[in-house]
Amino acid sequence: MTDSTDLPALEQALSGLTARISSLRDARSAYPGDPRPTLDAALVELDTARDLLRAAIGELGKSRRRSGGKESSSNRELKLLRTIYRTMPVPVIVLDTAGTVRRVNAEASRLLGSPDGYLTGRAFPLLVDVSRRAAFRSHLTSLLHTGETAAFPTRLTHQGRAHNVRLVLTQLRMAGEPQEMIAAVALPVEVQIPEHERVVEHEQGPEESLIMGSARRQDLMSQLTRLLLDEESLSEPVALIRAGRLLASATADWVFADVVRNGVMRRSLVIGPTNQPVARLVQTLERMDPSAAPLVSHVLESRGGVVQEMVEEDSSFGVLPDGSPVLHATRAGSVLSVPIQAADEVHGVLTLLRLRERPPFGLADLALMEDAGAHIGLALRAQRIFQGRSQTADTLQSGVLPRTLPDVPGYDTAAAYHTGAGPRAIGGEFYDVFRVKDGWGFAVGGVVGQGEEAASVTAMVRGGLRTLSVWEDDPGAVVAKLNDALVMQDTGMFVMVAAGFVTPGRRGGRIRLASAGNHPPAVLRADGEVRFTSGGGMPLGIETGVEVPVEEIGVALGETLVLYSDGLAGSRGRSGQAELAYGEGRLTEVLTRCTGQSATAVVKAVEEDHQAFCGGQVLDETTILALRRAR
Numbered sequence: 001m002t003d004s005t006d007l008p009a010l011e012q013a014l015s016g017l018t019a020r021i022s023s024l025r026d027a028r029s030a031y032p033g034d035p036r037p038t039l040d041a042a043l044v045e046l047d048t049a050r051d052l053l054r055a056a057i058g059e060l061g062k063s064r065r066r067s068g069g070k071e072s073s074s075n076r077e078l079k080l081l082r083t084i085y086r087t088m089p090v091p092v093i094v095l096d097t098a099g100t101v102r103r104v105n106a107e108a109s110r111l112l113g114s115p116d117g118y119l120t121g122r123a124f125p126l127l128v129d130v131s132r133r134a135a136f137r138s139h140l141t142s143l144l145h146t147g148e149t150a151a152f153p154t155r156l157t158h159q160g161r162a163h164n165v166r167l168v169l170t171q172l173r174m175a176g177e178p179q180e181m182i183a184a185v186a187l188p189v190e191v192q193i194p195e196h197e198r199v200v201e202h203e204q205g206p207e208e209s210l211i212m213g214s215a216r217r218q219d220l221m222s223q224l225t226r227l228l229l230d231e232e233s234l235s236e237p238v239a240l241i242r243a244g245r246l247l248a249s250a251t252a253d254w255v256f257a258d259v260v261r262n263g264v265m266r267r268s269l270v271i272g273p274t275n276q277p278v279a280r281l282v283q284t285l286e287r288m289d290p291s292a293a294p295l296v297s298h299v300l301e302s303r304g305g306v307v308q309e310m311v312e313e314d315s316s317f318g319v320l321p322d323g324s325p326v327l328h329a330t331r332a333g334s335v336l337s338v339p340i341q342a343a344d345e346v347h348g349v350l351t352l353l354r355l356r357e358r359p360p361f362g363l364a365d366l367a368l369m370e371d372a373g374a375h376i377g378l379a380l381r382a383q384r385i386f387q388g389r390s391q392t393a394d395t396l397q398s399g400v401l402p403r404t405l406p407d408v409p410g411y412d413t414a415a416a417y418h419t420g421a422g423p424r425a426i427g428g429e430f431y432d433v434f435r436v437k438d439g440w441g442f443a444v445g446g447v448v449g450q451g452e453e454a455a456s457v458t459a460m461v462r463g464g465l466r467t468l469s470v471w472e473d474d475p476g477a478v479v480a481k482l483n484d485a486l487v488m489q490d491t492g493m494f495v496m497v498a499a500g501f502v503t504p505g506r507r508g509g510r511i512r513l514a515s516a517g518n519h520p521p522a523v524l525r526a527d528g529e530v531r532f533t534s535g536g537g538m539p540l541g542i543e544t545g546v547e548v549p550v551e552e553i554g555v556a557l558g559e560t561l562v563l564y565s566d567g568l569a570g571s572r573g574r575s576g577q578a579e580l581a582y583g584e585g586r587l588t589e590v591l592t593r594c595t596g597q598s599a600t601a602v603v604k605a606v607e608e609d610h611q612a613f614c615g616g617q618v619l620d621e622t623t624i625l626a627l628r629r630a631r
Contacts, residue, residue, distance in 0.1 A: 049090045093184045112158045126310040129155035254353035258290035265291045293318035305338035309360040334360035342377035409504040412628040414599035428454035429623045436469040444563040445497035475514035476550035486541035494539040524560040528595040530588045565623035599626040
């Protein structure tokens, strides 16, 4: 254009530039396969737009000098120049020397997808693709030092859109303005809009899009809740992996979970894009110390979430061993990080990354992930409580059940114990085989109750049986003294026990049985007949001086004595009806089919039949002990 800077000439030049750019856009649409002629012409027009902007700024300076700083004498010129700036058909952003956006014209707002009020005050480098920011800063620094215009290709990213542009940086020296400004003129070479975003724009209105987005977020939280409430999620790794996979499939490209254990932050989960070769990078990220990431430390200390629509600082999520920022290596364009917390206790930090070509995280995503972090925090707290109780249960159970059954001369022995379905409970049932004064003792029983207190009473009963049997040669006397001791302890719990003594040698087939409220043991004869002992008696722990019934039974070679708990005999079938209790009748049928089999085979057959009876869902704690007379 000419050097004329009068306002009519500027208006005419602006009108011509607008028409030519419109023609270039039409040509690009008509001939997408041959973009070079259009691109070359577009670059020429970019230079024209730059010169036009310079002329407009020069005219503004002249008008101010002519007016002596009085706005009233140049009101028309100022309005016209503002109109020219706002309506220029190319994006123009005015920056200060620090790179902060001060003014944005309409075309720049359209290109970046945000109103000027939203962009004003933001750092312009955040609008530049992470991989091009260093180059942009170098060109900006060179311009400030030399004053020479800088023109270079770059890539702008914002609101999920990526734009390849040719950017021109020019100094603006305006009379009367104390601060020097910079004009950034951008001519888009290519605009990329994600396919799913184009579909939404064409098929849904703004209200429909908001409704669909809200529905998707609600569905995501419902899925997350179901996953975390599942029984298997009571294991911390399982809960984190399931939650991470769900979030990765629904809302993020990278998912990180950093969890505090024993006061130390450790990286527990890294999930990357499944359609990219990132396995080695994932392994490196898993080994990194999350406390070295400023973003993670900030969220942990502040207990508040952070969302960055555009990555503000490359190194905010840590640096790889080779010195490159994690956010650069993962190609992150948007970051969201929230605490994993339950009430006032913070268990860790959940961080999500989206790639540069995807729509950025927003405030709605932040609110959703803060809820997700709270859900995961509650799951982790429940898991740790459960783990602590399970460890207590294991400790108590080791004092209730023998690790192995000893060899009883003349007998083949086997036993089974099951806690029942659902999260493991600390039960009250037990079995035992132990040395007594003149031979061997055995017992099956259970406390009426569950929990840590019940397990402690069970351990006391088992220990009492073993201790008293050292001095007593009659199981009835042992059980009676144990009863008095329980009453004196005032535990408030009742105990059912079936205990017996067997003496090796010539009387090895004679067994003395004491019963205190437990189900009567069964004897499987060699001919397949099943007989039950008398059983009966009052449970232990109710009152002192109770007489404990004792009977002597004979067990011939090949016959098996089976003791079992109330959890087996009293368990219910799938319908839960009382008439469907397992009972002695069904036990008799199973034992009859086990004639001549080993003690282990008998116990296994009863277990399998009980599983079938319960439909594979055994709810009750069950105990079985079998002693088969052998040569």
